[in-house]
Amino acid sequence: MTATAYDFAYVRKEEEPILAPPRRESGIVAWMRTNLFSSIGNTVLTLAGIAFILWVVPPVIRWAFIDAVWNGTSREDCVAPGAGACWAFVEAKFAQFMYGRYPIDQRWRVDLTGILLLIGLIPMAIPRIPYKKENAFYLLVIFPILAFWLLVGGFLGLPYVETSLWGGLLVTLVVAITGMVVAMPLGVLLALGRRSQLPVIRFLSITFIEFWRGVPLITVLFMASVMLPIFLPPGVNFDKLLRALVGVALFTAAYMAEVVRGGLQAVPKGQYEAAQAMGLGYWQMMRLIVLPQALRVVIPGIVNSFISLFKDTSLVLIIGLFDLLGIVQLNFADANWASPQTPLTGYVFAAFVFWLFCFGMSRYSIYTERRLQTGYRR
Amino acid sequence: MTESAAAGVVAPPHEGQRPLSQEVVVEISAMNKWYGDFHVLKNINLTVTRGERIVICGPSGSGKSTMIRCINRLEEHQSGRIVVEGIELTNDLKRIDEIRREVGMVFQHFNLFPHLTILENCTLAPIWVRRMSKRDAEQIAMKYLERVRIPEQANKYPGQLSGGQQQRVAIARALCMNPRIMLFDEPTSALDPEMIKEVLEVMVDLAEEGMTMLCVTHEMSFARQVADRVIFMDAGQIVEQNDPENFFNHPQHERTKLFLSQILH
Numbered sequence: 001m002t003a004t005a006y007d008f009a010y011v012r013k014e015e016e017p018i019l020a021p022p023r024r025e026s027g028i029v030a031w032m033r034t035n036l037f038s039s040i041g042n043t044v045l046t047l048a049g050i051a052f053i054l055w056v057v058p059p060v061i062r063w064a065f066i067d068a069v070w071n072g073t074s075r076e077d078c079v080a081p082g083a084g085a086c087w088a089f090v091e092a093k094f095a096q097f098m099y100g101r102y103p104i105d106q107r108w109r110v111d112l113t114g115i116l117l118l119i120g121l122i123p124m125a126i127p128r129i130p131y132k133k134e135n136a137f138y139l140l141v142i143f144p145i146l147a148f149w150l151l152v153g154g155f156l157g158l159p160y161v162e163t164s165l166w167g168g169l170l171v172t173l174v175v176a177i178t179g180m181v182v183a184m185p186l187g188v189l190l191a192l193g194r195r196s197q198l199p200v201i202r203f204l205s206i207t208f209i210e211f212w213r214g215v216p217l218i219t220v221l222f223m224a225s226v227m228l229p230i231f232l233p234p235g236v237n238f239d240k241l242l243r244a245l246v247g248v249a250l251f252t253a254a255y256m257a258e259v260v261r262g263g264l265q266a267v268p269k270g271q272y273e274a275a276q277a278m279g280l281g282y283w284q285m286m287r288l289i290v291l292p293q294a295l296r297v298v299i300p301g302i303v304n305s306f307i308s309l310f311k312d313t314s315l316v317l318i319i320g321l322f323d324l325l326g327i328v329q330l331n332f333a334d335a336n337w338a339s340p341q342t343p344l345t346g347y348v349f350a351a352f353v354f355w356l357f358c359f360g361m362s363r364y365s366i367y368t369e370r371r372l373q374t375g376y377r378r
Numbered sequence: 379m380t381e382s383a384a385a386g387v388v389a390p391p392h393e394g395q396r397p398l399s400q401e402v403v404v405e406i407s408a409m410n411k412w413y414g415d416f417h418v419l420k421n422i423n424l425t426v427t428r429g430e431r432i433v434i435c436g437p438s439g440s441g442k443s444t445m446i447r448c449i450n451r452l453e454e455h456q457s458g459r460i461v462v463e464g465i466e467l468t469n470d471l472k473r474i475d476e477i478r479r480e481v482g483m484v485f486q487h488f489n490l491f492p493h494l495t496i497l498e499n500c501t502l503a504p505i506w507v508r509r510m511s512k513r514d515a516e517q518i519a520m521k522y523l524e525r526v527r528i529p530e531q532a533n534k535y536p537g538q539l540s541g542g543q544q545q546r547v548a549i550a551r552a553l554c555m556n557p558r559i560m561l562f563d564e565p566t567s568a569l570d571p572e573m574i575k576e577v578l579e580v581m582v583d584l585a586e587e588g589m590t591m592l593c594v595t596h597e598m599s600f601a602r603q604v605a606d607r608v609i610f611m612d613a614g615q616i617v618e619q620n621d622p623e624n625f626f627n628h629p630q631h632e633r634t635k636l637f638l639s640q641i642l643h
Contacts, residue, residue, distance in 0.1 A: 268489075270485060270487050270489035271489060271491065273452050273485065273489060274483075274485065274489035274490075274491070275491075276452060276478065277450055277452060277478060277481075277482075277483040277485075277552075278478065278482075278483075278502070278503035278507065278551070278552070278555055279475050279478040279479040279503060279507040279555070280502075280503065280506060280507060281475065284506050284507075288502060288506065289491055292493050293491075293492065293493055296493065372493075
């Protein structure tokens with residue numbers, strides 16, 4: 001097995017010098033070359049984009065941070081020429097933005113409700129944590145009762161707090177969360193009803209859905225607040241917030257129904273047949289086979305409806321309830337804080353809070369979609 | 379009328395292999411079905427006895443799938459009678475569920491539930507329909523998954539399995555309900571050729587254990603091997619039925635001869 005010289009035509013005697021790596025394959029320059037400057041058109045767009053950012057971002061940063069007034073006690077601090085955002089205003093009014101006119105010495109009840117909600121919500125949102133059934137029971141049965149007791153009160157030792165005193169983020173969250181929790185099951189039932197074989201149920205579902213979808217939410221709220229009392233016998237008075245809750249929930253349910261119906265239609269007929277052939281009843285088939293698949297398909301649509309609902313809560317202003325946006329706006333009229341920067345600051349703050357919640361929902365829905373995708377992995 | 383009279387020849391027992399039970403488990407008499415104006419099934423008469431293995435063949439659109447789907451009421455019939463395990467199929471939902479509990483079905487496209495694991499697919503009906511405990515249901519499921527030779531896939535999802543494996547799971551899933559009759563609706567038509575064999579093997583095993591089977595299929599080798607009776611359907615009618623020996627070697631009707639000449643070479 002010894003190799004003799006004539007076995008090989010050419011044998012290299014010393015090592016070749018190592019070549020430098022091709023410059024354009026990696027590194028930040030190469031990345032920019034392929035992604036930002038790959039053609040004349042892209043170069044122009046990149047430069048235009050950079051110019052736009054330079055034009056917009058620095059003034060915004062200057063307004064929001066550098067020139068902003070962070071501390072202060074009145075408008076005097078915010079009217080100085082060249083002053084930016086009047087964060088002192090937000091700071092001074094923060095408690096009101098959160099609770100509205102909820103009595104100051106009772107605000108711990110709102111805080112406690114929020115903590116109780118988080119105690120249920122956080123473990124529910126993390127898939128790895130067990131006891132989902134018990135958790136859901138807490139969130140859907142125990143928590144609402146506790147929340148009602150804490151927020152409204154009037155029994156078991158807590159003084160009654162009228163809902164007309166509620167406001168700010170509290171109202172926004174109460175309307176949005178109740179709306180979502182009621183609209184979701186109702187929407188599913190309406191969607192099933194619309195596809196039902198029974199003509200009466202189908203007709204009622206279609207009527208309901210088309211009525212609520214055909215009317216603007218403002219009209220619904222307005223009618224609930226102005227028209228309803230006309231038809232009700234004198235003396236009978238529904239709580240204003242309750243009216244808004246019912247209106248918003250039914251309105252959202254109609255939209256939800258159509259979203260869910262889209263999902264139901266996406267489940268192949270074979271799934272229904274397989275479920276039927278093994279003897280599952282209608283509700284078992286829907287609950288175990290069809291809805292899990294249908295709802296998974298429409299997660300983006302459902303979250304879309306939720307986000308839309310969350311922002312639509314601002315419309316309760318129409319019937320004299322002050323949600324977060326409403327109460328921020330209300331405070332623009334405070335003579336102590338009236339300054340050129342106050343409204344803009346207030347709106348930016350409100351927008352930021354809304355955005356936080358909506359963005360959170362959006363991210364969580366994407367996470368859920370990915371997680372549930374695993375079942376379909378090939 | 380003459381045609382259906384001729385078709386009514388009852389097949390003799392299969393070459394004395396085993397005597398067929400006289401217990402009637404499915405009886406279809408003078409059954410008709412329409413889709414709107416289209417007359418899909420015309421005056422169907424069919425009696426199936428316990429343990430009988432029936433293969434139904436015929437050109438596409440001849441109504442063979444529709445006929446077996448009528449047996450567990452996935453399709454409704456408009457006239458005539460269908461009696462399964464002594465229960466007549468009517469609009470009574472309770473009776474329909476009773477029948478469906480006793481009749482297992484395997485579909486062309488498997489129809490496994492994609493959001494459940496293989497094991498969950500198999501235990502779902504025993505738990506929810508038979509009210510079995512989860513442990514018992516899982517035990518039975520594993521037994522049948524072993525019988526279709528894929529116990530190791532129990533915790534995967536259907537999307538991770540090949541077509542042949544999925545169809546075997548579908549068979550196991552149906553068996554978990556301990557059915558007395560099995561319906562197969564073209565179980566191998568959606569499979570690649572090399573996977574057909576593994577599914578047919580499972581079906582042959584099942585047939586040899588004495589399961590009552592009605593099987594719509596184009597697998598004539600399967601028909602020859604296990605069928606007690608082969609039924610040929612065309613244009614919504616049962617044209618001819620006979621034991622496989624006579625059916626393949628001495629077809630009586632022109633239409634049958636033509637069909638056989640097209641699928642057998």
